[in-house]
Amino acid sequence: MEMNIALLPGDGIGPEVIAQAVKVVKAVAKKFGHTIHFEEAPVGAAAIDLTGNPYPDETHEVCLRADAVLFGAIGDPKYDNDPKAKVRPEQGLLAMRKKLGLFANVRPTFTFPSLVHKSPLKLDRIEGVDLVFFRELTGGIYFGEPRGRNEQGTKAFDTNVYSKEEITRLARMGFEAAQKRRKLLTCVDKANVLATSRLWRETVQELAPEYPDVKVEYEFVDAVAMRLIQWPKAYDVLITENLFGDILTDEASVISGSMGLMPSASLGTDNKLFEPIHGSYPQAAGKDIANPLGTILSAAMMFEYAFDLREEAKAISDIVNRSLAEGIVTEDIAEGGKAYKTSEVGDWLAANI
Amino acid sequence: MEMNIALLPGDGIGPEVIAQAVKVVKAVAKKFGHTIHFEEAPVGAAAIDLTGNPYPDETHEVCLRADAVLFGAIGDPKYDNDPKAKVRPEQGLLAMRKKLGLFANVRPTFTFPSLVHKSPLKLDRIEGVDLVFFRELTGGIYFGEPRGRNEQGTKAFDTNVYSKEEITRLARMGFEAAQKRRKLLTCVDKANVLATSRLWRETVQELAPEYPDVKVEYEFVDAVAMRLIQWPKAYDVLITENLFGDILTDEASVISGSMGLMPSASLGTDNKLFEPIHGSYPQAAGKDIANPLGTILSAAMMFEYAFDLREEAKAISDIVNRSLAEGIVTEDIAEGGKAYKTSEVGDWLAANI
Numbered sequence: 050m051e052m053n054i055a056l057l058p059g060d061g062i063g064p065e066v067i068a069q070a071v072k073v074v075k076a077v078a079k080k081f082g083h084t085i086h087f088e089e090a091p092v093g094a095a096a097i098d099l100t101g102n103p104y105p106d107e108t109h110e111v112c113l114r115a116d117a118v119l120f121g122a123i124g125d126p127k128y129d130n131d132p133k134a135k136v137r138p139e140q141g142l143l144a145m146r147k148k149l150g151l152f153a154n155v156r157p158t159f160t161f162p163s164l165v166h167k168s169p170l171k172l173d174r175i176e177g178v179d180l181v182f183f184r185e186l187t188g189g190i191y192f193g194e195p196r197g198r199n200e201q202g203t204k205a206f207d208t209n210v211y212s213k214e215e216i217t218r219l220a221r222m223g224f225e226a227a228q229k230r231r232k233l234l235t236c237v238d239k240a241n242v243l244a245t246s247r248l249w250r251e252t253v254q255e256l257a258p259e260y261p262d263v264k265v266e267y268e269f270v271d272a273v274a275m276r277l278i279q280w281p282k283a284y285d286v287l288i289t290e291n292l293f294g295d296i297l298t299d300e301a302s303v304i305s306g307s308m309g310l311m312p313s314a315s316l317g318t319d320n321k322l323f324e325p326i327h328g329s330y331p332q333a334a335g336k337d338i339a340n341p342l343g344t345i346l347s348a349a350m351m352f353e354y355a356f357d358l359r360e361e362a363k364a365i366s367d368i369v370n371r372s373l374a375e376g377i378v379t380e381d382i383a384e385g386g387k388a389y390k391t392s393e394v395g396d397w398l399a400a401n402i
Numbered sequence: 403m404e405m406n407i408a409l410l411p412g413d414g415i416g417p418e419v420i421a422q423a424v425k426v427v428k429a430v431a432k433k434f435g436h437t438i439h440f441e442e443a444p445v446g447a448a449a450i451d452l453t454g455n456p457y458p459d460e461t462h463e464v465c466l467r468a469d470a471v472l473f474g475a476i477g478d479p480k481y482d483n484d485p486k487a488k489v490r491p492e493q494g495l496l497a498m499r500k501k502l503g504l505f506a507n508v509r510p511t512f513t514f515p516s517l518v519h520k521s522p523l524k525l526d527r528i529e530g531v532d533l534v535f536f537r538e539l540t541g542g543i544y545f546g547e548p549r550g551r552n553e554q555g556t557k558a559f560d561t562n563v564y565s566k567e568e569i570t571r572l573a574r575m576g577f578e579a580a581q582k583r584r585k586l587l588t589c590v591d592k593a594n595v596l597a598t599s600r601l602w603r604e605t606v607q608e609l610a611p612e613y614p615d616v617k618v619e620y621e622f623v624d625a626v627a628m629r630l631i632q633w634p635k636a637y638d639v640l641i642t643e644n645l646f647g648d649i650l651t652d653e654a655s656v657i658s659g660s661m662g663l664m665p666s667a668s669l670g671t672d673n674k675l676f677e678p679i680h681g682s683y684p685q686a687a688g689k690d691i692a693n694p695l696g697t698i699l700s701a702a703m704m705f706e707y708a709f710d711l712r713e714e715a716k717a718i719s720d721i722v723n724r725s726l727a728e729g730i731v732t733e734d735i736a737e738g739g740k741a742y743k744t745s746e747v748g749d750w751l752a753a754n755i
């Protein structure tokens with residue numbers, strides 16, 4: 050198979066972790082006889098520095114041309130504490146999601162047997178956790194208008210907005226995933242307060258009869274924030290709006306004990322993007338110490354979701370599991386054993402796939 | 403001292419837990435020589451059933467007359483899955499907060515030595531946790547206009563809005579609390595996406611120089627959702643907007659291992675309300691099994707925050723600690739030992755104060 054992959058390393062540790070994913074993807078391609086073309090483009094603070102725009106048109110073109118996008122991370126602290134900054138790296142991420150129509154962010158949470166002891170949660174709560182969030186990614190308060198300030202600058206406002214279509218297409222993905230899994234769907238909202246949430250709940254209620262094999266539960270976001278930690282095994286597939294998804298998926302990432310390992314897929318009708326859920330981790334940038342596994346497992350999701358190549362995906366997750374078992378890992382999860390460099394982990398995985 | 407206390411039992415287990423708090427407050431009054439007048443009024447589903455209004459004017463009058471309000475819980479599942487319900491019990495809660503001007507919800511999170519083993523988190527993460535949230539309670543997306551649907555009903559919207567004044571008065575409370583505690587204030591926002599959050603951050607940055615002894619940190623809500631579980635000891639005082647506070651304070655409540663024990667205060671310029679953070683827990687209503695300690699500890703906060711009577715407050719928390727140590731507890735925290743009824747716990751506490 051021939052595949053065109055756009056590489057968007059982004060900021061901070063992004064370039065380092067993407068470099069390792071590329072090694073692994075090349076090794077997979079060689080093993081399974083695929084031809085891969087990579088095309089790289091800047092995004093985020095890196096792109097601002099180059100062009101003044103965090104998601105330049107040329108980068109967008111590269112993404113449109115590609116069959117899948119592999120993305121690192123975005124964000125630079127020099128922009129964070131300046132509330133008046135005109136251009137922020139995150140705008141590049143949001144523009145990218147919007148322009149590529151990536152309306153569904155799929156974030157699985159699962160545990161690695163060799164790492165469960167690193168979780169802040171007790172073993173009995175997390176053993177066997179296997180849940181997946183479908184977070185709406187191109188709507189809600191992230192994009193709603195009007196947003197801004199009054200003239201005097203003394204009042205600020207944002208708009209949360211959802212249409213039935215936006216909710217429906219995301220919810221259908223969740224229902225379909227649930228059908229292939231444990232057949233439990235949880236709709237997370239704040240329907241006791243928000244008009245948007247009531248439309249979410251109503252829309253999901255209307256769709257439910259089309260998926261009679263799926264049990265649907267409705268829970269308030271505050272309750273889920275609690276139960277996710279108390280008893281994460283209670284969940285299978287969760288669907289939710291953009292902002293709640295942002296908060297809850299990051300919260301869920303602590304369950305497994307290492308955020309550095311969690312992958313994600315952002316899916317649209319025409320485009321697909323894959324990225325680790327960790328951020329740009331600027332303190333570690335350039336030190337060759339960042340954990341590349343989240344990005345490498347995102348590449349595994351790419352083979353599965355973008356190319357329907359499950360064996361290739363499995364080859365990656367298998368070798369990642371072996372690296373964990375054999376302790377070929379970066380310092381964040383090394384514990385006592387030798388800590389390998391980012392690049393060494395990438396080399397080992399590529400060589401042993 | 404003479405005190406007028408409004409009692410708003412509300413729904414579900416509300417009446418049962420309030421009844422126990424009343425026993426304890428009476429015992430404290432007797433011991434310390436205070437005279438207390440109670441006046442009871444309906445709120446929530448209970449008030450809808452009686453008057454059609456979840457926060458009737460008569461109830462509001464009772465609250466205005468009182469020096470402090472002791473409140474149980476609100477919510478009835480018969481309203482939850484009907485997105486088109488015209489009146490919902492929660493509207494009573496929101497109206498009450500708004501009309502009483504209760505702009506600051508103070509929610510401490512701490513651990514009880516005898517209960518730490520019940521936490522889903524590992525002991526080393528939670529031993530000695532002592533943090534407090536100041537959640538803005540009368541603004542933001544809970545109240546912003548416009549909110550609702552388009553004409554066809556296919557689109558819904560909510561408005562998040564904050565003024566500098568609203569942020570300032572909440573933030574000052576947080577700064578002042580931090581000065582009396584470990585002098586660390588964390589401003590939780592989503593300034594990389596929301597205009598409202600940027601105004602929060604800007605306003606807090608402007609106030610900071612007035613509190614030079616307080617170290618201020620700014621963190622994104624998704625990061626806090628994570629770090630709160632990973633390392634809750636990193637926090638002292640957290641300030642945040644209404645919706646983020648709703649989610650994070652519920653999340654934080656799992657740390658201590660029993661949500662049933664966590665109290666809260668909602669403070670305004672003229673009025674003060676005290677309530678447990680747990681909900682109406684309808685499955686347990688009428689069974690005399692609900693844990694009354696969250697409400698009883700809220701009464702302790704009432705003595706401290708509404709009447710500046712610290713000894714009275716301490717008398718309550720001391721006796722609660724003794725009941726925990728001696729196992730005079732309800733079934734949710736009994737573990738092996740005998741489980742006492744809600745009313746028995748209340749009787750024991752009142753008798754032994």
Ligand SMILES: CC(C)[C@H](C(=O)O)[C@@H](O)C(=O)O
Pocket residue numbers: 124139142295594595624
């Ligand atoms: C960087 C930020 C804008 C982004 C978001 O809030 O969506 C990030 O937190 C994420 O979840 O990918």
Ligand SMILES: CC(C)[C@H](C(=O)O)[C@@H](O)C(=O)O
Pocket residue numbers: 241242271476477492495648
């Ligand atoms: C019942 C609901 C409206 C309320 C809220 O969201 O504020 C509750 O969750 C709370 O935190 O007191």
